[in-house]
Amino acid sequence: MNVQTPPQKLTAKDFASDQEVRWCPGCGDYAILKAVQTSLANLGARPENTVFVSGIGCSSRFPYYMSTYGFHTIHGRAPAVATGLKLARPELDIWLVTGDGDALSIGGNHLFHVLRRNVDINILLFNNEIYGLTKGQYSPTSRVGQKSPSTPLGSVDSPANACQFALGSNARFIARGIDIQAKQLGEVFARAHANKGASFVEIIQNCIVYNDGAFDDFVAKEHAAERQLHVVHGQPLIYGKAKDKGLRFNVATLSLEAVTIGQDGVTEKDILVHDEKNRTLALLLTGLKPPAFPEVLGVIYCDPTTSYDAAVKAQDDAVRAKGPGDLDKLMRAGNTWQVS
Amino acid sequence: MNLQANPGRGDGSSAEAGAQADVDSVVVRFAGDSGDGVQLLGHQFSQETALAGNSLATFPDFPAEIRAPTGTTYGVSAFQINFGSRVVKTAGDQPDVLVALNPAALKVNLNVVRPGGLIILDSGAFREKEIKRATFDTDPRTDGSLKQYRVIEIDISAQALEVAKPFGVSQKEALRTKNLWVLGLVSWMYDREMKSTSEYIARKFGSEDPVGQANVAALRAGHAYGETHEISGEITPVSLPAVKFEPGTYRLVNGAEALSWGLVAGAQLANLEAVLASYPITPSSPVLHILAKLKQFGITTFQAEDEIAACCAALGASFGGKLGITASSGPGIALKTEAIGLGIATELPLVVVNTQRAGPSTGLPTKTEQSDLFIAVWGRNADAPIPVIASRSPGDCFDVAIEAVRLATKYMTPVMILSDGYIANAAEPWRIPSMKDYKPFPKAFRTDPEGYQVFQRDPDTLARAWVKPGTPGMMHRIGGIERDSLTGNISYEAANHQKMTDTRFAKINGIANDIPEQDVEVGETSxxxxxxxxxxxxxxxxxxxxxxxxxxxxxxxxxxxxxxxxxxxxxxxxxxxxxxxxxxxxxxxxxxxxxxxxxxxxxxxxxxxxxxxxxxxxxxxxxxxxxx
Missing domain, CATH: 3.40.50.920 (Rossmann fold)
Incomplete structure (x- = not known):
């Protein structure tokens, strides 16, 4: 046996597998893959203790491109597989990669339960508002009017809001990022990784083939500064190229208003300060949509509580602390009789 | 008078069974409303009968409704026991004795009683309203419906109310002691010790609880009624001698218990911890309940959000290096099908317990059937073979579960156990095995990265190596997309798919060389x-x-x-x-x-x-x- 001692500090390359990446050229997934590999290196993660679990779809090919352990499972069920894995091996660092169809359509049930149970895994939902692998049908996050092979006259479905779904599922960590913003994604991944519970991260991802430019209303260069709000806990909810726009709470309507500092008597004091432990604020922030409001990015909600796997382990450990079971004894408990 | 307490032909119910067979076994069926405690009555009588050394088999037969409207035919719950001084192998074709606690119980069970058999009725429950509710047009006691049976009418309801009086319990609680009163009477008829039942009541209620005291009093009163009342002349109590069983320590066991313990035993023999992931479903849920209490054996249980999640979580646990187990019944198994396919594709061990029930669809959840053989053997998309093993009796579930764990871990494959609703609920005397009599089959994990290939196979078993995540130098990816026959990387290559399909078949077919040859239970080999x-x-x-x-x-x-x-x-x-x-x-x-x-x-x-x-x-x- 010849096990080499791994180098102290790993690089992003150490997290890349030897497999050729097979996403379409220009796909947003490449950037996310790179950001994840870089983040894991920065976090000091060990490939042998890291597992990527995925469902089915373009994004779910992710595990094959990582040098960690990986399990490419079946459509929509990755949260269930990851839950079983985490119960069996709570010490492993588990990442779940899924898409809007995988997580919110066929796997909606499992996503709900993995979030409400607060299983300690990091969930990366690549939201491109389209089915890519099956060639372009509309998805549960597609907007009304989306034309696709299955909706030639435009979709009439009301779309799901991924972060609000997570919030409604009692998720305790909710964040949002954009595929091409590697730095911000890295910060979000670090926070998600640090949270001991289900960490839900929606990643806005561009499908260059079937839904190119779907998010241009806030991702495109000309809109980015004016329509993206990167929230930071304890900092005012200010955005805009000139840092002159902000969110103000309207007590009368129980809603947020987009205001401009210096106009209509608005001062910086009127701007809400981000509190990531405030669930009501999280509900308001995740409901905002451009162009009237900014797209809210960063760690929107983080209010940790005991994870499901930790609670299960505590119960298991408490019983096992009393000593191992004796099957012969168990089977002889209660009413027995001897035949000689 | 005739030996009415012992008129039975028991197992040998055929008319040709012969006169001698008539006196060595008896079939008794208790029937009442689903709230009457008939299952408890049957279970306790089985315990007493087992402790008396008789051979026995039981058949709990109850509706899917938890509490159907009182007095309806579809709310009738029954418990049948066949016991004897020779080895009993079934719960009996036809009851020799029927105890009917209300008209509906009589209505539903009348057609199964042996002509000439004894029927004991609670006459207190035969008021006009209840008789109508049971869909009798006229009173069956007087319209000739019972003329081919011997009938004893006792106002058991009144007896129970009278006995409970001194304890100050409510009328409802008092009437609920009817089952214990009947148990007392039947215990007298068959010369049973009631100690185990008294102890059970004391454990359940504590000695101070008036409800518990009323139940003990009802038990004694039923017994005393048999001794002192006029039926002593009509029924002569009978004592069946103990069966000469193989020496050992015995207990009553039902299939769900034996199966759960067998899974624990299998995991121990494989030197593995296990994760059971299940979703509640009749008649499989007891496996989840039993294993949830056995955490000290390294078992973790998980009540998943649905059947699919249960199977997926079990498979996730197996990927993590523990034994994944999922237990369900027909409709649930159908839902697990895709995940079982993933287990076949990724070649991970997985034990799938299928406690079959009548179908299709919801079918008859509490009734038994063996109609899931096709779904077990052939019921998956694509060419997807797995080993399938069936248990023949409650106690046999123990060995079947061990065998399932052995095959799943040795061959890195999902294995399906076929039990059924009858086996799961029925109880039989069981010679308790000793773990030292079982040969361990410890499962080794590969930890040596030198030359490791994910789908490299053991030449004998064709199984791939099991590697636990967390092992340095052996990181790998597996999934449902066809895998290269050596590296496990995604492969769309035609020849590779042919080879992998052939290999999956060869691996499972090869198990035929690792299981016993078929023997003949009774009779010649030709x-x-x-x-x-x-x-x-x-x-x-x-x-x-x-x-x-x-x-x-x-x-x-x-x-x-x-x-x-x-x-x-x-x-x-x-x-x-x-x-x-x-x-x-x-x-x-x-x-x-x-x-x-x-x-x-x-x-x-x-x-x-x-x-x-x-x-x-x-x-x-x-x-x-x-x-x-």
Missing amino acids: GKLAVVGWGSTFGPINRAVHNMRARGHSVSHIHIRHIWPLPRNLETLLKSFDKVLVAEMNQGQMLTLLKSQYLIDAKGLLQVSGQPLKIARVEAAIKEQLGV
């Missing part, structure tokens, strides 16, 4: 007729074949445990008989399987009534085949 069964039809087939052989007929009993792959000598064995009769509780699934594999002209004895197969039916089918 002859005129082989009756072939599998699963819970063991008892009725076995008894019927014994009975027919005692009458000089050439017939053998073959009972198949390994449903897939089939035992390697089975074809030769079956072809050594002139005729083959397959008796099963479905429309011919094993029959079709055997015909397809061996091109034999087998015939079927098929029944899907939701009830266990009757001995008399098997005997009649044997006669028909033999032309006698």
